[in-house]
Amino acid sequence: MTILIADDEERDRKWLKELLSSHLPECPSIVEVADGQAAIDSALKLRPKLVFLDIKMPKQSGIKAAEQILQQLPETGVIMLSNFADEVYVRQLWRIVPANGAFGYVLKNASNEQVVEAARAVLSGDCWVHPGIARVIQRTQNRATNLTAAEYEALACIALGLTDHAIAKRLYLTEKAVQSRLKSLYSKLGIPGRTEAHDTDFNQRCRSVCLATRRGLINQSELEDWESKLLETKSGGLAQ
Amino acid sequence: MTILIADDEERDRKWLKELLSSHLPECPSIVEVADGQAAIDSALKLRPKLVFLDIKMPKQSGIKAAEQILQQLPETGVIMLSNFADEVYVRQLWRIVPANGAFGYVLKNASNEQVVEAARAVLSGDCWVHPGIARVIQRTQNRATNLTAAEYEALACIALGLTDHAIAKRLYLTEKAVQSRLKSLYSKLGIPGRTEAHDTDFNQRCRSVCLATRRGLINQSELEDWESKLLETKSGGLAQ
DNA sequence: ATGGCAATTGGGGTTTACCCTGGGGAATTG
DNA sequence: CAATTCCCCAGGGTAAACCCCAATTGCCAT
Structure with a gap:
């Protein structure tokens, strides 16, 4: 043995x-x-x-x-x-x-x-x-907090700093679809929207990255994997 | 000894x-x-x-x-x-x-x-x-890459997911001042702007958090310190 | 089939973030 | 004393992010 x-x-x-x-x-x-x-x-x-x-x-x-x-x-x-x-x-x-x-x-x-x-x-x-x-x-x-693959993908993208438009381009989606994914991501992470509480101090996009990192949903080395995956098809390359 | x-x-x-x-x-x-x-x-x-x-x-x-x-x-x-x-x-x-x-x-x-x-x-x-x-x-x-205290402070705030307005409130600044800090932060981190290259795939706000984390400028435990520092004055408390 | 659920898409709106130019005050430096 | 650098602030503009409502498709289950 x-x-x-x-x-x-x-x-x-x-x-x-x-x-x-x-x-x-x-x-x-x-x-x-x-x-x-x-x-x-x-x-x-x-x-x-x-x-x-x-x-x-x-x-x-x-x-x-x-x-x-x-x-x-x-x-x-x-x-x-x-x-x-x-x-x-x-x-x-x-x-x-x-x-x-x-x-x-x-x-x-x-x-x-x-x-x-x-x-x-x-x-x-x-x-x-x-x-x-x-x-x-x-x-x-848990259904309410477990991210779907699509939401997770969107999360990785915004954590890398991509815009809605850039995400849509890379994942072959509409910008609307991207926003839809992000919306459900935000709600699953429990981030308050702009309308409710009207004193919303958070930029949802950045806040979700913050919380996701804190919960261990994403981390640097995973993000680097995603980055190379997302950029390998784009021959043009990105700054930075 | x-x-x-x-x-x-x-x-x-x-x-x-x-x-x-x-x-x-x-x-x-x-x-x-x-x-x-x-x-x-x-x-x-x-x-x-x-x-x-x-x-x-x-x-x-x-x-x-x-x-x-x-x-x-x-x-x-x-x-x-x-x-x-x-x-x-x-x-x-x-x-x-x-x-x-x-x-x-x-x-x-x-x-x-x-x-x-x-x-x-x-x-x-x-x-x-x-x-x-x-x-x-x-x-x-290095002068060109070394962040000032003000820029670092702004960086920590956006990494926590705060909006310009919320940052201004907490640091007793104008929104314009916050944006000014962020602008110089972006340029020091070398993040391309929206105008140049016009095919800018990046959301500067999120991108700067991404790069700063990667370079070790910020990390989770530091952010948590900042968070308690920034929230202790606000009795109302924040969601999440 | 019928209903429920999830994902995508659309239209049409508000708010926020970012861009540009520029000025003034304070502290540092030569 | 300049000269520089950093920081704060202003006005006015564009584009991106976010909001609500609604229609579509496909899947799955009773």
């Missing part, structure tokens, strides 16, 4: 390896890799029972690595190891993990006990999510 | 303590504390030669702790230990450190060698900044 650890930080790898080898004697073989591609390769070769994946890694993100691994070996237990409680990642993970698969989500500031607990849970087929993420999972399933 | 370590993460403290005690035998006494207030208290009592300060800490931020400590004991060598390369913090540190003081700025993903190097440098009166921060320091001194 082997365990795979994928993390680009040597310090974290060592910490985790030491922790696991001293608390899980049933797993004598622990392999370390330092990037996402190596994680996929090693997983397919070694067929480990459990894989720890850091989210922010070179070559391939931990999420993409998890997708590849679970596609080939759905039995694998996957534990994401993240610095952030970002809802984006939980959303993505949710779609990737098979219905009866075991996965874990632990933050890097977790205690040693929590990590061992998560490992034990996933090894025995259960799921383990960091307390504090539960709230996020709750939100991904 | 004692060293003080202030970090709320036990794991990081242990790593750092082990590292320093094995590489700096001339400092047998290493004291650990877990929050900003304790850091100030211990520093004033122990008068250490060198203080490691994490930026994100309970009670008091590492920056504020550094300010207090350096005010009382300007001879102290201070090394900030941060997760991020945020320009905000470098800006603030710049103002705090006395002209001939020794300080360091190392990112948490630094190698062991780099940390020891930084510690040695600061102990002997030199400064040490993480490679990759140098660029930020450069920007804080």
